[in-house]
Amino acid sequence: MINESGWNFLMDMxxxxxxxxxxxxxxxxxxxxLRDNQIPFMVLTNNSIYTPRDLRARLLRxxxxxxxxxxxxxxxxTAGFLEQQxxxxxxxxxxxxxLTTALHDIGYVLTDRDPDYVVLGETRTxxxxxxxxxxxxxxxxxxxIATNPDEKGPSREGSLPATGAVAALIERATGHAPYYVGKPNPLMMRSALRVLGAHSEQTLMIGDRMDTxxxxxxxxxxxxxLVLSGISDEATADRFPYRPTTIVDSIADLVGHTTDPFDGKSSSH
Known part of the structure; x- marks a missing residue:
């Protein structure tokens, strides 16, 4: 079956x-x-802890x-960026x-002796x-280099310091700011588009955060x-100087609208 919608989907996890x-x-x-209609899609995450295989297993559960x-x-x-650079x-x-697997896969040597880069990613340790x-x-x-600028992440016990918070510590100590590769850097989106073989004009992004x-x-x-099932709510969204194309309560509102996601239930609040 051919993708009749003409749309490609990028979505946060x-x-x-x-x-x-x-x-x-x-x-x-x-x-x-999406799979039944052969509509191309990619799930994006700023979390650098897990490999795609790990995340697939997590999602299967x-x-x-x-x-x-x-x-x-x-x-x-980040690995793709460094391989180009x-x-x-x-x-x-x-x-x-x-992160270490992604860098190994592009042939990088991981060392603490005069490395070309210090690469900071997410870790719980x-x-x-x-x-x-x-x-x-x-x-x-x-x-x-840092994989993403998120300052904190959620856990059952409350917030956890994330990559951006630790990057700020290193920046404060050295006077050198990192280059962040993950969202909101368009670099991450464009690299995903290349992997998907998609063009920006025919692609939409579904996310729960206005700032990323x-x-x-x-x-x-x-x-x-923007879905309201995660971080941002309508009041939060309204404070930003830019707007999403549309806002829905959750991804469930897009079911049945994958061929025309901006029609019917998926229209803006």
Whole structure:
């Protein structure tokens, strides 16, 4: 079956498809509809902890069947960026397997001896020793890259410091700001579009955050849909100087509208 809609879908994961390991109602139906109609889609996440294989397993546990090749992480986008900038380079990594695997796959050497880059990603085990090493390497000339600017993330116990918060610590200590690859940098969106083989004019971005998802989509020339099932609500959205193309309560409102997502139920509030 040919994609008759002409649309390609990019969508955030947390707050759009799942919330704290639980399926957001309607997400499985929408993904099934996209797959049945052969509508190209990619699930994006700024979380660099996990590989696409890990994330596929996590999503399967919630009831979502998403192929590895349809998952795009800030770690993959960062690896792609570094491969273009300095092929066969070296990096000191503060992060988890999602990031180290992505860098290994492009042929990077991971080292703490005079690396080309210090690459900071998400981790649940930040150590003072690793951060101190990163600071000294940046001071000595290593270029500073961070996978994403998110300052905090959710957990069952409350907020957790995320990549942006630790990057701020290193920046304050060294005077060197990192280059962030993940959302809202349009670089991540464009790299996902290349993998998908899609053009921005025929692609929409579905997200739950105005400051990352909607902004990244807007700056990449995509039409955007804000869902109210995650971080941003209508009052929050109204405070930003830009607007999404449309706002819906949740991804369930797009079920049955994948061929024309801006029609019917998916019209703006």
């Amino acid at each position: 947390d707050g759009v498809l799942v919330r704290e390991e639980h399926l957001i109602p309607g997400a499985d139906t929408l993904i099934g509809e 919630t009831g979502l069947d998403i192929p590895e090749e349809s998952i795009w992480t800030s770690a993959l986008a 300095r092929p066969g380079g070296s990096a000191y990594v503060v992060g988890e397997s999602g 930040y150590s003072f020793e690793a951060i101190t090493r990163a600071i000294r390497l940046v001071e000595n000339g290593a270029r500073f 998802d909607v902004r990244a989509g807007l700056e990449s020339g995509l039409r955007t849909i």
